Amino acid sequence: MSNDLTRLTAAELAGLVSKGEASAVEVTQAHLDRITAVDDRVHAFLHVDTAGALAAARAVDERRAAGEKLGPLAGVPVAVKDVLTTKGVPTTVGSKILEGWRPPYDSTIVQRLRDAGTVMLGKTNMDEFAMGSSTEYSAYGTTHNPWDLSRIPGGSGGGSAAALAAYEAPLAIGSDTGGSIRQPGAVTGTVGAKPTYGGTSRYGLVAFSSSLDTPGPCARTVLDAALLHEAIGGHDPRDSTSIPAPVPDVVAAAKLGATGDLTGVKLGVVREFAGEGAEPGVTAAFRDAVDTLTKLGAEIVEVSCPHFKYALPAYYLIAPSECSSNLARFDGVRFGLRVGDDGNRSLEEVMSLTREAGFGPEVKRRIMIGTYALSSGYYDAYYGQAQKVRTLITRDFTAAFEQVDALISPTTPFVAFPIGARTSDPYQMYLADLFTIPTNLYGGPGISVPCGLSEGLPVGLQIMAPTMADDRMYRVAAALESAVGTFTPPAL
């Protein structure tokens, strides 16, 4: 075990704290120091809550000293994507429109993190309102990929993924609407899991697209992701779309997978993704992963999901439609920015100036696309039709899962691209989510696990499972991890 506390896994850190071999304050301070040392170059954090983190760590140490039994993640630091409300701690969603807002309430996920005795280090950077695949659309500057600081860390949850890869935090929370947990995981060589929709609470998750948004765990190992998933998952009566069932036993599945035996597991490769323009290096790494999984005992077959090619267009109608409505509340009346209130202008003018100044270009584009798609006269052809395509994609998944236990694909078509390479053409940016979006439309779970390198940059394998069978993907991911190991970026 390394002497550097920041290089340890969450499971290891929790072990040290529970045995009294390291205090939660020491563990927390080590990560705060690391943030101080590297975050000016990485820019993973929008807000570091030093005082709050140390206070939470001290509370864990006091509970231990008092003889209390600690949970499996007590004393472990965690970074939280700035999309989740944190009581009294700034929450910006990467947008100017919420600059300085301190919510009067905690999201369910954050509440559960506190209950589990984890230590929240701060809030991580993201594309504004989680709309993007690179964090370049953050109003507060781009996050840099620790593997190559001139490249993007993925998005929208690039801050959470970069914080893990830069050893600023052992655990992080993300949210996945079209791939915002999995794609950053893939391009930073970390693990990112999107739980079944409804398996993790959206209460306090600032909504982008309500029917797709799913908060979930990010970590450097599959077991850590599973431990975090277990801590934050499960039914929440404050979220009407929360599934009233226990969290699948993802921790046991990760441990089972770590034995490296996938005998009896049948995996499907989606035929339609093969011709979808993945980079050669990504395709090569994916083929290697398929070989590895075969060696571990899995049976691999090809399956057809004929409607997946319509997933991207359907997504870019459904998500903007819901976003156009969800983001209407940012009007400078009850919270956040207000611009142009000179005592003369009307409310309508002030609202329009506020939204114009507060939202970035990508958010504005999506609001207008969504407004268009929901307009009378266009609804049936756009939003309505996209919802029907959603049904067909769900049927593709259902049919596939009659043949196989899980589906596999590369997580993203390309490795981390240079900062600025795709911002001039918005649609090119959308292609980053080509392989992750179908899962969101279906509502099932998906995980990205590092499977290799392409020209020195990480490639992720995506595993997609049936709804409420999150454990299956953890088993496969842990087995692959046991065979290929974890990936360490060059020293910063």
Place this chain on the structure above:
Amino acid sequence: MTTTLPAYDEVVARFEPVIGLETHVELGTNTKMFCGCPTDFGGAPNTRVCPVCLGLPGSLPVANKAAIEATIRIGLALNCSIAEWCRFARKNYFYPDMPKNFQISQYDEPLCVDGYLDVEVNGETVRIGIERVHLEEDTGKTLHVGGATGRIHGATESLVDYNRAGIPLVEIVTKPVTGTGALAPEVARAYVTELRDVIRSLGVSDVRMEEGSLRCDVNTSLNLPGEEWGTRTETKNVNSLRSVERAVRSEMIRQASVLDAGGRITQETRHFHEDTGDTTPGRSKETATDYRYFPEPDLVPLAPDPTWVAELKAALPELPRLHRRRLQEQWGLSDLDMQSVLNAGAVELIEATVAAGATPAAARKWWLGELSRRANEAGVELADVGATPSQVAELQSLVDAGKLNDKLARTVLEGVVGGEGTPTEIMTNRNLEVVSDTGALTAAVDEAIAANPDIADKVRGGKTAAAGALVGAVMKTTRGQADAKTVRELILERLGVQG
């Protein structure tokens, strides 16, 4: 406008009106539609709010079971079909009293559809078709500051209180009502009145128009006989039963005057003004917002269990119209008498008094007589006059037992209204019981006969009617505490005359 308006009789002689009513009812649930904030009236501003009803980022709605149940009961009472599956939808428009800048409502999948309500106008039954009954959330309240009138025009700023935001609101929409001719305004009023009584009988809302828990929008159009329906206007801000009737009448007259002048009716929203009885134009529907309805993704569909719906249906109270008819028969009242009971708002009070043991006639006498008079004087509703049905029944039982005469009973009732206690307590405490000690009464009678020998002679001579003066004298000496009938019998007995 200086044009002379046509007389109402002329209007209905030439045009046929079509009306429609959209009524909003605030439900009397403990909590709001989508969060656990209380719905009680009159709190300090922004004290009944939480992240959900303030629309704070990240908050999510969860539907109130009691509100769903109340809406289904209203639907059943209005003879509607209850949807086996339906959804909430978002209605998108920007307005500061709406925290999320969309309203959670229902669009093409309402909870209840296709019912009717029978109302009586001039003794005729008119069946009003119900298009739909759906559930939505109320808005906050905006205070306009800086203008002369407190209205929006001329105001320099506005202040918003979200206490009301999110209170469950049931919208009841009628089908177009045709063929009512000159009676259209009265039909509109009768419908809203009957609807109010139905909802009150269900106990799901206090349905007070003056407090805004019952609000009404009235659609009106005119057409020539045999021709297609005309363009309709929607009159908002109609806040009393009387205004419903006035708004329809005034809008019919206004539209006729426009049509007479060769103009065309604009499809628009109009505002009713209580003071003048006129309507003035609001936003034209032709430039109205596209609400961009879509299914609310933060809520899951409703699929009321048919067994549950059947249970709710079986448990509905008797509807006011049938209930009133049954009571009228039981009480043996003419239509006119029943109408005066209704007008006084005394149906439930008399019913409860009868249930507590009084005869219908006695109960009606007290509530329509002495108590109505006192309620009028105090300017309060009859139900709030200070006497309960059980007290009135007890009072009557004391009269029936001969312990109180009519005059004493009224004195006791005054004590009841004044909060002195039960009728028996007041009678005892104030020593108001009828004098039944025959020794004392005989002495008083003898005294009266001795003091009025002329009258006594007349009575002895067979003019028994003259005994009244002697009764009066006895009542005076006993300070009214004797039973007049007993006194009279005693006088005749002492004078040796058969009664």
Place this chain on the structure above:
Amino acid sequence: MAAISREEVAHLARLSRLAVTEEELDTFAGQLDVILQAVAQVGEVAAADIPPTSHSVPLTNVLREDVVTPCLTPEEALSGAPDAEEQRFRVPRILDEDVAS
């Protein structure tokens, strides 16, 4: 043919309460056109008989009991307000009187 005109983009901006600049209108018109042409591919799918999916969770009747829960204090409620007066949220004068309900 362009899927969307500059004027339509201006209309969408008004509906969305975005005071976009003239320059932005030019940029957005081109970008939205590319995006809309791409997403219009959903129209290729023959889906006349296919029911729409708005929720991926097969849940119905998620209801809450009618029980009061704690509110925010007025201080908390107004803590994020850009402007407040008399314990209310202050907004500039409102032009449009009409409200649907």
